[in-house]
Amino acid sequence: MRKMTADVVVIGGGSTGAGxxxxxxxxxxxxxxxxxxxxxxxxxxxxxxxxxxxGRYVVSDPGSATECAEENAILRRIQAxxxxxxxxxxxxxxxxxxxxxxxxLAGAAATGVPAAxxxxxxxxxxxxxxxxxxxxxxxVQDGSVDGWQLVWGAVNSAKAYGARLLTYHPxxxxxxxxxxxxxxxxxxxxxxxxxVIECRFVLNCAGPWAGQISEMTGLPPVPVVPGRGIMVAxxxxxxxxxxxxxxxxxxxxxxxxxxxxxxIGTTDSKESDPDHLPIPFDEVQxxxxxxxxxIPGFRRxxxxxxxxxxxxxxxxxxxxxxxxRHMSRGMAVVDHLERDGVKGLLTIGxxxxxxxxxMAEHIVDAMCEQLGDERPCRTAQEEISYDQGGHLYTVxxxxxxREADRLGDQVLCECELxxxxxxxxxxxxxxxxxxxxxxxxxxxxxxxxxxxxxxxRAAGVAVSEQAVDAERxxxxxxxxxxxxxxxxxxxxxxxxxxxxxxxxxxxxGTLDVEHLPVPEQEVVR
Amino acid sequence: MSRDAIVVGAGLAGLSAALRLAKAGKSVTLxxxxxxxxxxxxxxxxxxxxxxxxxxxxxxxxxxxSADHPYAQLGADAVAASVAWLRDELGPELLAGDxxxxxxxxxxxxxxxxxxxxxxxxLAGNITGGRRYAVVGVRQLKDFQADLIAGNLxxxxxxxxxxxxxxxxxxxxxxxxxxxxPSGLTYARAMDDPAFAERFADAVAAxxxxxxxxxxxxVLGVKRLGVWREVAQRVGRDVAEVSLQPPSVPGIRLFDALxxxxxxxxxxxxxxxxxxxxxxxxxxxASLRLAAAGGPRDLACSNVVYAPGxxxxxxxxxxxxxxxxxxxxxxxxxxTDARDLIGPDYWASQKxxxxxxxxxxxxxxxxxxxxxxxxxxxxxxxxxxxxxxTEKSGDGIAVAxxxxxxxxxxxxxxx
Numbered sequence: 001m002r003k004m005t006a007d008v009v010v011i012g013g014g015s016t017g018a019g020x021x022x023x024x025x026x027x028x029x030x031x032x033x034x035x036x037x038x039x040x041x042x043x044x045x046x047x048x049x050x051x052x053x054x055g056r057y058v059v060s061d062p063g064s065a066t067e068c069a070e071e072n073a074i075l076r077r078i079q080a081x082x083x084x085x086x087x088x089x090x091x092x093x094x095x096x097x098x099x100x101x102x103x104x105l106a107g108a109a110a111t112g113v114p115a116a117x118x119x120x121x122x123x124x125x126x127x128x129x130x131x132x133x134x135x136x137x138x139x140v141q142d143g144s145v146d147g148w149q150l151v152w153g154a155v156n157s158a159k160a161y162g163a164r165l166l167t168y169h170p171x172x173x174x175x176x177x178x179x180x181x182x183x184x185x186x187x188x189x190x191x192x193x194x195x196v197i198e199c200r201f202v203l204n205c206a207g208p209w210a211g212q213i214s215e216m217t218g219l220p221p222v223p224v225v226p227g228r229g230i231m232v233a234x235x236x237x238x239x240x241x242x243x244x245x246x247x248x249x250x251x252x253x254x255x256x257x258x259x260x261x262x263x264i265g266t267t268d269s270k271e272s273d274p275d276h277l278p279i280p281f282d283e284v285q286x287x288x289x290x291x292x293x294x295i296p297g298f299r300r301x302x303x304x305x306x307x308x309x310x311x312x313x314x315x316x317x318x319x320x321x322x323x324x325r326h327m328s329r330g331m332a333v334v335d336h337l338e339r340d341g342v343k344g345l346l347t348i349g350x351x352x353x354x355x356x357x358x359m360a361e362h363i364v365d366a367m368c369e370q371l372g373d374e375r376p377c378r379t380a381q382e383e384i385s386y387d388q389g390g391h392l393y394t395v396x397x398x399x400x401x402r403e404a405d406r407l408g409d410q411v412l413c414e415c416e417l418x419x420x421x422x423x424x425x426x427x428x429x430x431x432x433x434x435x436x437x438x439x440x441x442x443x444x445x446x447x448x449x450x451x452x453x454x455x456x457r458a459a460g461v462a463v464s465e466q467a468v469d470a471e472r473x474x475x476x477x478x479x480x481x482x483x484x485x486x487x488x489x490x491x492x493x494x495x496x497x498x499x500x501x502x503x504x505x506x507x508x509g510t511l512d513v514e515h516l517p518v519p520e521q522e523v524v525r
Numbered sequence: 526m527s528r529d530a531i532v533v534g535a536g537l538a539g540l541s542a543a544l545r546l547a548k549a550g551k552s553v554t555l556x557x558x559x560x561x562x563x564x565x566x567x568x569x570x571x572x573x574x575x576x577x578x579x580x581x582x583x584x585x586x587x588x589x590x591s592a593d594h595p596y597a598q599l600g601a602d603a604v605a606a607s608v609a610w611l612r613d614e615l616g617p618e619l620l621a622g623d624x625x626x627x628x629x630x631x632x633x634x635x636x637x638x639x640x641x642x643x644x645x646x647x648l649a650g651n652i653t654g655g656r657r658y659a660v661v662g663v664r665q666l667k668d669f670q671a672d673l674i675a676g677n678l679x680x681x682x683x684x685x686x687x688x689x690x691x692x693x694x695x696x697x698x699x700x701x702x703x704x705x706x707p708s709g710l711t712y713a714r715a716m717d718d719p720a721f722a723e724r725f726a727d728a729v730a731a732x733x734x735x736x737x738x739x740x741x742x743x744v745l746g747v748k749r750l751g752v753w754r755e756v757a758q759r760v761g762r763d764v765a766e767v768s769l770q771p772p773s774v775p776g777i778r779l780f781d782a783l784x785x786x787x788x789x790x791x792x793x794x795x796x797x798x799x800x801x802x803x804x805x806x807x808x809x810x811a812s813l814r815l816a817a818a819g820g821p822r823d824l825a826c827s828n829v830v831y832a833p834g835x836x837x838x839x840x841x842x843x844x845x846x847x848x849x850x851x852x853x854x855x856x857x858x859x860x861t862d863a864r865d866l867i868g869p870d871y872w873a874s875q876k877x878x879x880x881x882x883x884x885x886x887x888x889x890x891x892x893x894x895x896x897x898x899x900x901x902x903x904x905x906x907x908x909x910x911x912x913x914x915t916e917k918s919g920d921g922i923a924v925a926x927x928x929x930x931x932x933x934x935x936x937x938x939x940x
Binding site for chain 2: 281285288299300303406407408409410411412420453456457459460461463464469470471473474477481482484485486489492493494495497498500501502504505506508509510511512513514515516517
């Protein structure tokens, strides 16, 4: 057993936890971030990649619209490399109510969301694949954002301020005694060891799993209902601008160009278990129909991957949800001092990735208030440092990088232009990673072939770099193939069937991956 | 001018059919969109590798397959004869072995894979208990990760039950000066120069150490056969090529050799043309429509051997609603709804890839009431009933169905 002490333990390495741990560390608290798996593996890694301009909320939720517009500008400044300045369009397609555009423009003006109507001809000039029958188009300042880059940037910043990060440390128990939180118990999966972190404060940022965490306190549990949404990534950037339907927010009304793909989303349905989120055939069909409405011929384009994420919705009558003076729109906070008479514990639900920094500010403000500290937030002022510099992301950056080093290095993943050196550098920083952990940061295996050509190379390089032995490498390869398949089989049609057949040919046919010596225990992390 | 046969597809099935027909004196046109599937394959000839247990005597194991497997209709004798015919046509420099027994060759991730016929350059890799293997990788060649391969072989038992000893070593030898990332094919082309092959062999000899067999990436020459012998001689030990993921140099060797034989036997070869449609006369296919420069072109034919491959080539496809179809003829398939044929478990059987066309005993595509057309034969990956990649059965099916179609035409099966 290991013992640690900290002012605050943040549970959950999604965007909320990452924002909070950075904020707390910058205000001088000693902080530990724990997650049961890798960073941003839950909801934060399973959205469509939209950095909201606020446009989506100008009619339905004006407060959120203003927050989004302000935070959008802040994030572009402090986390530029995680963000692509795609711009956004709201388009009314044939059959949509043209009058909604007037409400939209009035709402935008009232909420401070920059928006301007452009002609249909201009919209088609910018995005020639758009439905030529569209009736109105309004430009906004949407962007796309890489959730993994966002979270890793924030956590690395927190670490620079002394915060500690414990991934693959599921929480097993939270000690509550004498009306306050005392310690968090975790299990270190990699070292097979128990870790006890004595602390004054616990921020439960576990998102859809926050209900499960709350059960570990012995207090009345906080009911959290996962709201599942599916996303389908198309193999190409069918648009280079975020395209939204100019309608009251609905399902399948956003298409986001991010990295090499464009992502359509999303749906919303209640689930009981955030670890088992199906991608039903009829919802995929619904996304394709929605895509067809925005872009005629969408169904004939190639889909490359699908995933489901879950929004964490707190359902607790005793909670004053998003209208407390502390909190951000769409965010729900259970203050356990108010609810249960227990000091040092907040449970957070809801929220939006675009406003993650502001949410963190409010949460840490609430913590400071309870602790009686006056420590102002500085997260909006300080830029987060990234290896790649301080510029906004551009989709062509890796082409330029590989042009520069192609004579001196190998390309491990041709689809996403990941060099061997990129891979080995991250592997040496994070040697206990799975191939999926590395994938989320490098995009290795995320392109058209979905790892068909690069996954075995990556496994081999990991052995040669002495990060793992052949048995673990083979287990990691098996895990990677199994995980890729989860997002492939629901969208197997068109050219992706052909690709998948080739991948089977390579892995089963040529490499016979099924008949590698059987591992004693299947690698799961 | 109407030819005796148009063969569509330049994979193992189409090339086998075209060669057999041309050698029998038939006028043959071979039409292909691309260079076929051999360059994507492991470059050996599988008959049956798993049932799902490891198979050592593939012909004997054919009896364990279900009645709707292509081999059940073909029968072991026809499979054996077809594969032996191909081996003898290609000769001992390209294919060796006995269709009745499998060899067990290492793969480029260190699994031990059964196959029936292999190239002679691979045979020393037949994993045998008690032998010591050195896996020698080339730093510049990313598709042969020697440490992973050796590590996995070392923790395997040989199919004969013995223990395997394996270790990895690396050489540093660019295929072309200043190139950090050449493909296996680039190495193979470099190896066609005897001077480079010598340098390669010397580098391997320097690191091979104490071992019985040196396992090397399958890049030992593409035009020039027998480079492996020179390397073995210079290294002073047995060497064996291990097939890589595409581009497959051993597969390209088989493709080049078969295509040369098909042409030498008098067949006409149209490459780069996609078959887009057909016309019928009565119960016969009268002509095929080809996409060609300047516009479509119709080729009249007496018989068609249709061997375009399956899902991997796009001949079979699934649309966004989950409907499976065959691209050119709209042939009846064993299933048309993909939804229940693909499941969430990667390691489970994916029945989609066994969907295809059923045939009569001559190899003609079947419709609901007998042959779809009286002169339309199908061969290879389009034939229903096999999960080729997991079974390791695709090559045997391709050769045997290609030969079956050719023999039916030679016998004057259709007018």
